[in-house]
Amino acid sequence: MKGWARLRLEGLGAEKLLNTLLQKQIRAAYIKRSKRRGIDLSVPVDKQKQVEMLAQEKGFSVTVLNGGLRQMLYGMKKRWALGAGLALGLCLAALSLQFVWLVEVEDAGKYAGEVRLFLQDENIRSGILQSSVDAAYLQEKLQWRLPKVKWVWVKQEGVRLRIRLEEGVAAREQPAAAGDVVAAMDGVVERLTVFSGTAACKEGDAVQKGQVLIYGWEEDKEGNKTPVQAAGEAMARVWAEKTIRMQTWEMVTQPTGREESRMLYKTPFGTFTFEQEPDYLMADRVWETYAMPGAWLPVQLIRERFVECSGEYTQREWEQVTLEAEKAAKEALVRAWPETADIDKSIKISMIERGIIEVAATAELKRDIAQYGQAP
Amino acid sequence: MAGFLPEEIRTGKMRVVLVGNGEALVEQHRGLISYETEEIVFRMLKGQVRLQGEGMVIASFGAMDARVEGKIKGVFLEAEA
Numbered sequence: 001m002k003g004w005a006r007l008r009l010e011g012l013g014a015e016k017l018l019n020t021l022l023q024k025q026i027r028a029a030y031i032k033r034s035k036r037r038g039i040d041l042s043v044p045v046d047k048q049k050q051v052e053m054l055a056q057e058k059g060f061s062v063t064v065l066n067g068g069l070r071q072m073l074y075g076m077k078k079r080w081a082l083g084a085g086l087a088l089g090l091c092l093a094a095l096s097l098q099f100v101w102l103v104e105v106e107d108a109g110k111y112a113g114e115v116r117l118f119l120q121d122e123n124i125r126s127g128i129l130q131s132s133v134d135a136a137y138l139q140e141k142l143q144w145r146l147p148k149v150k151w152v153w154v155k156q157e158g159v160r161l162r163i164r165l166e167e168g169v170a171a172r173e174q175p176a177a178a179g180d181v182v183a184a185m186d187g188v189v190e191r192l193t194v195f196s197g198t199a200a201c202k203e204g205d206a207v208q209k210g211q212v213l214i215y216g217w218e219e220d221k222e223g224n225k226t227p228v229q230a231a232g233e234a235m236a237r238v239w240a241e242k243t244i245r246m247q248t249w250e251m252v253t254q255p256t257g258r259e260e261s262r263m264l265y266k267t268p269f270g271t272f273t274f275e276q277e278p279d280y281l282m283a284d285r286v287w288e289t290y291a292m293p294g295a296w297l298p299v300q301l302i303r304e305r306f307v308e309c310s311g312e313y314t315q316r317e318w319e320q321v322t323l324e325a326e327k328a329a330k331e332a333l334v335r336a337w338p339e340t341a342d343i344d345k346s347i348k349i350s351m352i353e354r355g356i357i358e359v360a361a362t363a364e365l366k367r368d369i370a371q372y373g374q375a376p
Numbered sequence: 377m378a379g380f381l382p383e384e385i386r387t388g389k390m391r392v393v394l395v396g397n398g399e400a401l402v403e404q405h406r407g408l409i410s411y412e413t414e415e416i417v418f419r420m421l422k423g424q425v426r427l428q429g430e431g432m433v434i435a436s437f438g439a440m441d442a443r444v445e446g447k448i449k450g451v452f453l454e455a456e457a
Contacts, residue, residue: 019407022439031434033413041437 004029005048010038011060020054040065100133101126101159108165111146115163118145124161133161144191147233147368151339166339178227181214182373183207187236190366197230207236213370234370240340242333243360245352246325250316253284253309266300273304280308321357322349329361339365390420392451400427400444400451408437416444423455 009017014037021028021043031041043051052062103126108115119125122138139154142163146152150166181197188206192199197214201207214230262275286305326347334341340363348360393401402418402425409417409424411434416427432446 015408015411018411018437022407022437025439027436027438028434029436031411031437033411039411 003045004042005045006030006040006042006065007048007051007055008034008038008040008063008065009055009060010035010063011055011058012037013058014039014060017055017058017060020058021051024050024054026051097159098130099159100124100128100130100156100161103161104163106162106164108163111149111165114146115142115165118142119163130156130159135161138163143366144235147235150367153342178216178229180212180216180373181230181232181234181370183209183211183213183234183236184369184371185209185238187238187367187369189213189234189236189369191233191235193233195231195233196228197232199232201234207234207369210373212373216373229372232370233368235366236369238365238367238369239362240333240337240365241360241362242329242336243358244325244329244332245356245358246321246328247356248316248318248321249313249355251311252314253282253311255284256308256310258308259306261303261305264302264304266302268298271302278306278308280306282309282311283307284309322359325349325357325359326361329359333361333363337363337365390418390425392425394448394451397429397448398445400448402427402442402444403440405442408442413446418442420455423453426450426452426454428452 011017018028018031018039018041026043026047029042031039034040048064055062103119103124105112105115105119118141122141124133124138133156135154135156139152142154143149143152146165152166153162153164155162180200186206186208189201189203191203192201192213194214196218197216198218200212200215207213213234214232216230217225217227219225258280260278262273262277264271264273283306286307288303288305290301290303326349329347330345333345343363343365345361345363348362350358350360352358390405391401391403393403395401405418405420405425407419409419411417413432414428414430416432416434418425418427427444427448428450429446429448432444432448434442435445436443
């Protein structure tokens with residue numbers, strides 16, 4: 001058996017013992033003084049018993065510090081059932097990690113039942129193989145199944161499948177009078193469901209904000225039109241965009257060596273000084289606060305230091321600027337449209353004037369854009 | 377060249393190789409005279425070699441060679457005439 005055993009030998013004359021090991025052709029390694037009278041050393045596992053005997057013969061006390069994994073496995077040879085059980089347990093643990101054991105539905109509110117039904121239809125339950133779960137497919141399908149929900153998030157995390165719903169949008173208050181349903185924002189209609197009224201657009205139509213989606217009338221067989229309050233859903237592809245601007249240059253300041261300072265007196269009624277500011281074109285300011293004699297007074301003494309600087313405009317690295325600008329645009333987009341957090345965003349960079357770039361981050365979403373319009 | 381042996385092997389002379397100040401290889405030693413973390417003394421055929429330093433550990437100790445690790449500050453030869 002190969003490997004090393006770590007021993008602690010305590011006694012007098014460790015050097016003599018080491019020389020004895022040398023004569024017996026026993027190699028030792030990592031010999032270290034543990035205490036004044038002791039040493040720690042590693043010896044080959046197959047020589048461990050011999051070393052222990054030699055050490056005890058010479059009056060050393062022997063402590064095995066670390067048998068190591070190999071020694072543990074060697075010991076298990078005699079307890080094969082225990083080893084086999086351990087190996088089997090490890091295999092079972094590894095196998096169990098291949099399954100989904102927990103399906104969690106969060107913030108579903110009134111849609112909880114519907115989500116459970118959906119999971120049942122899709123045969124998603126505890127104990128299914130992780131490889132048979134497609135989170136992106138489930139998310140897409142659930143989004144379509146629950147059009148009133150603002151957004152759906154499905155993610156598989158190890159043995160856990162998490163489904164989270166953004167709080168369902170409150171039902172629109174239907175106006176009493178007849179009227180159209182119009183587009184709340186620009187988009188491309190993917191699915192139009194008319195509850196009442198007459199469709200004014202079809203799937204695939206690009207519509208603009210305010211454009212009529214469902215007319216507020218219905219026609220009978222004779223061609224007579226009756227005014228109704230139009231109602232329905234228009235699931236559409238919409239695009240969220242946020243634009244930011246960023247300078248491609250920065251100002252680098254360099255102290256010229258000149259500096260002046262003045263004293264300020266900060267009181268509860270304001271800050272006062274009896275000295276003028278130096279007439280530097282550009283200066284860095286440093287404030288240092290001092291304790292006033294008689295610290296109980298509500299007055300602070302501040303020394304304001306002006307360090308004159310010369311400034312120079314420097315062009316920044318293009319890659320660094322665009323990277324920062326992209327990040328800022330994406331963050332601005334997520335702040336404005338939180339549901340775009342997990343959606344891929346496209347970036348468009350344009351130089352709008354010398355030294356300033358404009359970066360637009362765009363993300364595509366699906367949402368119901370139908371809203372009640374003005375009564376005709 | 378058949379049958380070639382380096383001189384130190386043939387004559388049993390000790391050889392000490394320093395690798396920076398963090399490692400020393402001691403070849404052809406004849407055993408250990410004393411070991412402390414600040415000083416290790418190896419026996420040689422005629423005399424002894426003293427290594428001084430801080431936190432010295434004998435990383436390997438065999439019949440032919442030994443390797444010392446730690447902060448080595450000095451190597452002193454005390455040869456017999």
